[in-house]
Amino acid sequence: MEQHRFEPLKVTPAVLRAAGNYSGDMVRFLRDIVAIPSQSCHEGPVVERVLSEMKAIGFDETYSDRIGNAIGRIGSGPLVIMYDAHLDTVGVGDPSAWDYDPYEGKFEDGRVYGLGTVDMKAAMASMAYGGRIIKEMGLDRLYTLYVAGIVQEEDCDGFGSRVFVQNLPRKPDLVVLGEPTNLRICRGHRGRCEIKVVLKGRACHASAPERGENAVYKMAGVLRGIEELQSRLKDDPFLGKGTIAVTRIESKSGSLNVVPDECTTYIDRRLTWGEDSAGAISEIKALPGAEHAHAELLTYEEPSYTGYVERVPKDFPTWITPEDHPTVAAAIRTAELLFGEKPAVDKWVFSTNGVTLAGQLKIPTIGFGPGDEALAHTVNEYVTVEHLVKAAAFYALFPTVISQSLGEA
Numbered sequence: 001m002e003q004h005r006f007e008p009l010k011v012t013p014a015v016l017r018a019a020g021n022y023s024g025d026m027v028r029f030l031r032d033i034v035a036i037p038s039q040s041c042h043e044g045p046v047v048e049r050v051l052s053e054m055k056a057i058g059f060d061e062t063y064s065d066r067i068g069n070a071i072g073r074i075g076s077g078p079l080v081i082m083y084d085a086h087l088d089t090v091g092v093g094d095p096s097a098w099d100y101d102p103y104e105g106k107f108e109d110g111r112v113y114g115l116g117t118v119d120m121k122a123a124m125a126s127m128a129y130g131g132r133i134i135k136e137m138g139l140d141r142l143y144t145l146y147v148a149g150i151v152q153e154e155d156c157d158g159f160g161s162r163v164f165v166q167n168l169p170r171k172p173d174l175v176v177l178g179e180p181t182n183l184r185i186c187r188g189h190r191g192r193c194e195i196k197v198v199l200k201g202r203a204c205h206a207s208a209p210e211r212g213e214n215a216v217y218k219m220a221g222v223l224r225g226i227e228e229l230q231s232r233l234k235d236d237p238f239l240g241k242g243t244i245a246v247t248r249i250e251s252k253s254g255s256l257n258v259v260p261d262e263c264t265t266y267i268d269r270r271l272t273w274g275e276d277s278a279g280a281i282s283e284i285k286a287l288p289g290a291e292h293a294h295a296e297l298l299t300y301e302e303p304s305y306t307g308y309v310e311r312v313p314k315d316f317p318t319w320i321t322p323e324d325h326p327t328v329a330a331a332i333r334t335a336e337l338l339f340g341e342k343p344a345v346d347k348w349v350f351s352t353n354g355v356t357l358a359g360q361l362k363i364p365t366i367g368f369g370p371g372d373e374a375l376a377h378t379v380n381e382y383v384t385v386e387h388l389v390k391a392a393a394f395y396a397l398f399p400t401v402i403s404q405s406l407g408e409a
Contacts, residue, residue: 008401011137012337018133019393026388027112029053030125031105033087034114040088040155043068044305047087050124050149057132059147067163068306070149074131075140079406081399082146082172082363084161084353085124086153089116090377097379113382118371122383123178123391124149126370130395139396142403146172150353156300157192157316158356163308165361174327176398177367179352180376180383183339183390185331186367189348190239191318191355193277194298195267197222197284203254203261215263216251218289223249223265225287236273238320239347243270244280266298277315316351317359327364330402335368337401338393348373368394 032053038046047070054062054072061073070087092102092115100106102115112122127147134140146168150160165171177186199219204212226244233242245268253260269280281295298314321328323345335343348367358365370387 034105067308077143079143085178086150119376126391133396161353175365178369180371180373184344188320191271194314198294206257212259219263221289242272316355319358
C-alpha cells in the first residue's frame, strides 16, 4: 500500500474496516469515561483516563497542560491540526428523571447511554481511535495532529482551548470540533454574552412603601423592554436571529419587611452575525427605565482542577467559516468518500469552543461529531455505536484529505 499511502480514495476502505473493527474498544472506552463524573473544574480523573488510553493505543506524545487539558499528539508534519473534544459535563439534574444510572454507561441495542455521551465524550472516544487508525496505517507523515480533551467548556466556552493553543509552538492551521452534529458538517454558530444589569432604589419600611423607591418595580419596566427588544434584534440568513433571555433576577433588602434598594437581572444574549457584546449592552442601556442602570459583562474566574485561574470576560464571539473554505471542502470530501453521499452543511444552535478558536484566534474551524445535538443536556442522553464508528473513520481520514487539498501531499 506504500504508493497509495496518501491517496484518500485508496485508503478509504481500509479506514472504514479499521473503524468497524475498533467499535468494541470505542464502546468500552466511552463507557469508562462516562462512568467518571467530570463536571467543570473537577475533570482530573477523566483526564487521567483519557491520557492512559491515548498512551496505550500508540499516540506519539501524551500530556496535560497547566489548566489540565488532556493532550495527545500524533505525527510531526508541517500542517498542524487540532481536534477539540471537551471532557466536562453539566450536572445530572434530578437523578429520578433518568431511566437508569447516568454514570453507568449502559450499553444496549447498539447505544451507549449516560451523562455526557453526546456532549461530548463520544467524540473523545472516536477521536482517540481515529488517531489509532492513523498511526497503524502510517497516515501521519504529512501533518501534526493534536487531539485535545478540553476542560471547563461548560462553564466558559473556549477558555481551556485558548490556554492549550497558547502553549503550542505555533497556532494550529485548522480545527475540527467534535460537538454533536448528527454527522453533518457545521461551520459556525451564534456568539453569546452574559450580562448583569443592576438598578438601585431607596430602602424603606415595607409598611410605608411610598417613602422609598422599590428597585424591583423599577426593574420591571426594564424587563418589559427586554422582552420587546427580542422582536427588533438582527437576523442573519445563515445563523438566524439574535436572542435575549432573562435567566435570573435577584434583589437586596435588609429583611422581608424592607423595600429592596437594589435589583439585579442576569441576561443570556445570543449574538448573530454583525452583533457584538458592546452593542448588546448599549441596546439594554437604551431601554426606557434603564438610563441609570449599570450593565456589564459577567466574568469567569473559577480555578481549574489544577488550580489555574484567569479572569475571563463572558464574551463569546460569533463565528462563521465560509462555505467555500478549503477546510469545509475537505470535510465534505471526507464524508463523501466514507459514506457515499454529500453531507448536510449547517450550523450549531448552541455555543462551542469555536467562539475562541475561530471567533477570537481566527483559526479556520469546522465541526463534525457523533450524536444528535438535541440530546445534549437532556436526561437519558445516548449515542449510537454506528455514529462512534463513522466519526472515528472521519477523524482518521480527514487529515489526509485536507493535507492533499492544501498541496502538502
